[in-house]
Amino acid sequence: MSLRTVLSISVAALMGSSLLPAVAVERPVAGVSEKLLTHQSVFQPPRLIDVSEHVTVAYGYTMSNIVMIEGDDGIFIFDTGMRVEKAELALTALRTRTSKPILGVAYSHGHGDHTGGVRAFIPEGSDIPLYAHRNALRYLGDVTSPTADVFRLRAVQQLGLILPEGVEGTVGSGGGPVINLGGTVSYLTPTHLFDDEVTIDLGGTTVKLFHAPGDLDDGIGAWVEEDRVLSTGDTVVGTKTHPILSTPRYEKGRDAEAYIASINHFRDFGATHLVGGHGLPINGAENVSTLIDSTLLVGRYIMDETLRQIDAGATPAQTAAALRIPASITSGEEFDDYYHRLNWIVRGVYNKEMGWYGGDTLELVALPPKDRASKLIEALGGADSVLDQAEAAYSDGDYRWAAELATELLLQDEDHTEALSIKANSLRGVAYQSDSANERNYLLTEADLMLGDIGMNVIFGQAFARVTELFSEPKIPDLALAGPSSSFISKLRVRSDVNRPMDEDISIAVQVTDREESFQLTLTKGVMIHDRAALRAPDATLMLDHRSLILLADARMTWDNILDRDAVSVSGDSVKLQTFFDHLNWD
Numbered sequence: 001m002s003l004r005t006v007l008s009i010s011v012a013a014l015m016g017s018s019l020l021p022a023v024a025v026e027r028p029v030a031g032v033s034e035k036l037l038t039h040q041s042v043f044q045p046p047r048l049i050d051v052s053e054h055v056t057v058a059y060g061y062t063m064s065n066i067v068m069i070e071g072d073d074g075i076f077i078f079d080t081g082m083r084v085e086k087a088e089l090a091l092t093a094l095r096t097r098t099s100k101p102i103l104g105v106a107y108s109h110g111h112g113d114h115t116g117g118v119r120a121f122i123p124e125g126s127d128i129p130l131y132a133h134r135n136a137l138r139y140l141g142d143v144t145s146p147t148a149d150v151f152r153l154r155a156v157q158q159l160g161l162i163l164p165e166g167v168e169g170t171v172g173s174g175g176g177p178v179i180n181l182g183g184t185v186s187y188l189t190p191t192h193l194f195d196d197e198v199t200i201d202l203g204g205t206t207v208k209l210f211h212a213p214g215d216l217d218d219g220i221g222a223w224v225e226e227d228r229v230l231s232t233g234d235t236v237v238g239t240k241t242h243p244i245l246s247t248p249r250y251e252k253g254r255d256a257e258a259y260i261a262s263i264n265h266f267r268d269f270g271a272t273h274l275v276g277g278h279g280l281p282i283n284g285a286e287n288v289s290t291l292i293d294s295t296l297l298v299g300r301y302i303m304d305e306t307l308r309q310i311d312a313g314a315t316p317a318q319t320a321a322a323l324r325i326p327a328s329i330t331s332g333e334e335f336d337d338y339y340h341r342l343n344w345i346v347r348g349v350y351n352k353e354m355g356w357y358g359g360d361t362l363e364l365v366a367l368p369p370k371d372r373a374s375k376l377i378e379a380l381g382g383a384d385s386v387l388d389q390a391e392a393a394y395s396d397g398d399y400r401w402a403a404e405l406a407t408e409l410l411l412q413d414e415d416h417t418e419a420l421s422i423k424a425n426s427l428r429g430v431a432y433q434s435d436s437a438n439e440r441n442y443l444l445t446e447a448d449l450m451l452g453d454i455g456m457n458v459i460f461g462q463a464f465a466r467v468t469e470l471f472s473e474p475k476i477p478d479l480a481l482a483g484p485s486s487s488f489i490s491k492l493r494v495r496s497d498v499n500r501p502m503d504e505d506i507s508i509a510v511q512v513t514d515r516e517e518s519f520q521l522t523l524t525k526g527v528m529i530h531d532r533a534a535l536r537a538p539d540a541t542l543m544l545d546h547r548s549l550i551l552l553a554d555a556r557m558t559w560d561n562i563l564d565r566d567a568v569s570v571s572g573d574s575v576k577l578q579t580f581f582d583h584l585n586w587d
């Protein structure tokens with residue numbers, strides 16, 4: 001379900017009060033863990049931190065650090081923050097240090113909290129070089145693929161972007177201060193891609209960029225030899241959080257072994273200062289090596305203990321529940337659940353090694369969820385009894401069990417209003433006690449979405465965007481404009497529907513005119529396949545630009561409106577072309 005769909009449902013729930021679930025239980029008293037609040041206080045206030053003679057960090061302006069390296073001839077920007085407006089504030093502050101020109105910009109990796117502010121540093125029409133590892137282009141395919149909306153929803157939940165700020169909502173992201181939906185997320189396609197390393201001369205100072213896969217396979221580090229400053233992206237950070245070998249959000253390009261190898265690589269530099277993508281800079285050679293070494297041992301331990309547990313026949317859930325970091329290997333450094341929780345990371349590592357099957361053969365023949373729920377509810381004395389037990393568990397503060405019971409009721413009846421109320425408020429109950437900012441944000445957002453309890457600013461923002469789109473050209477995110485056309489061809493492909501079969505197969509050629517790319521799609525029995533003209537001549541050809549392809553694939557415009565666009569033309573059998581698009585699912 002896309003974020004847009006989720007929010008639409010919430011709007012409907014809010015506008016029609018009859019749709020609002022009945023209150024079975026009162027919302028729990030809001031609270032925040034003191035430990036988490038103390039952790040979050042580190043990210044305030046926004047300020048410049050001088051790391052060394054040539055390196056300054058704009059800290060706390062946006063979710064991640066913006067690093068400025070200054071040479072005689074100009075400055076280099078390593079990472080751009082998450083929003084243009086916040087990045088502009090950071091740049092204004094950095095400009096109090098120097099007015100030298102920007103000689104280059106780099107992304108430490110492709111995540112939006114490091115790329116979103118780029119337009120603040122590279123204005124329209126400027127030819128400032130933008131550096132990134134070559135895999136940045138591969139990642140663009142991931143974040144524009146058919147699963148991108150769900151991925152984005154997970155990121156919105158994780159970061160608490162649609163939550164109110166404060167005791168009832170978000171207190172930050174674990175890796176940075178509170179951020180919300182407001183502002184502009186920009187993206188520019190890197191102009192200078194490299195494979196291994198590249199050194200940029202800033203005049204009297206150099207910055208070496210080198211491949212160091214971490215959060216993503218396009219991860220890079222930056223080394224300023226003259227000041228012995230190492231920037232490590234999100235792979236080693238001073239935020240007291242676990243090395244992120246995996247996340248519930250999930251990334252195809254995150255590889256635990258490559259991540260650990262990069263931490264190992266960082267040891268080679270003998271740096272005097274370390275600037276992570278998040279958190280305060282670390283100063284002093286000994287402090288830097290202690291942090292890198294402990295992060296390496298913790299990462300290696302998580303990986304190998306998971307492998308040992310797999311070897312011992314443990315399931316993912318058993319492994320995740322039991323794994324702890326021994327204090328003996330951390331050299332006094334703190335690694336805690338403030339960002340992604342350890343048990344989530346362990347599950348992810350297990351899953352990437354062994355897939356979904358945990359080794360209990362019952363999993364291979366398990367009852368479908370709905371059947372299991374029916375039998376379980378019956379065994380527990382019927383639906384009324386289960387509801388009573390859920391309410392009792394909720395009253396006792398046994399929120400996890402209350403949510404489990406409510407979930408079984410919802411599997412049987414997704415509109416069960418009391419169960420919805422118990423589950424959502426149970427999630428809140430867990431969230432208010434959590435030391436993990438991500439866990440808190442995930443649970444509180446999910447609860448709000450379940451009950452249609454979304455802030456009016458979000459609802460009006462969404463509604464306003466939809467209304468303005470009726471009258472003007474829809475605004476397309478930079479990321480989609482930069483993404484490969486093949487991603488949007490895939491989005492079009494998954495609109496095929498076996499419940500809408502046609503009498504005959506129809507094949508169309510799609511030419512993306514401004515990219516000089518062609519695709520041939522054949523719709524057969526409600527399944528769309530990629531085809532080749534040598535095997536089957538297309539019945540019609542659709543010529544359109546990348547922008548129109550996005551609008552079509554994302555159903556931001558109807559097929560008829562797409563045909564009216566200047567950049568769109570067709571040839572061949574127009575009846576078959578119409579039939580082809582009529583048989584796709586546009587819901």
Ligand SMILES: [Zn+2]
Binds near residue numbers: 113234
């Ligand atoms: Zn980050």
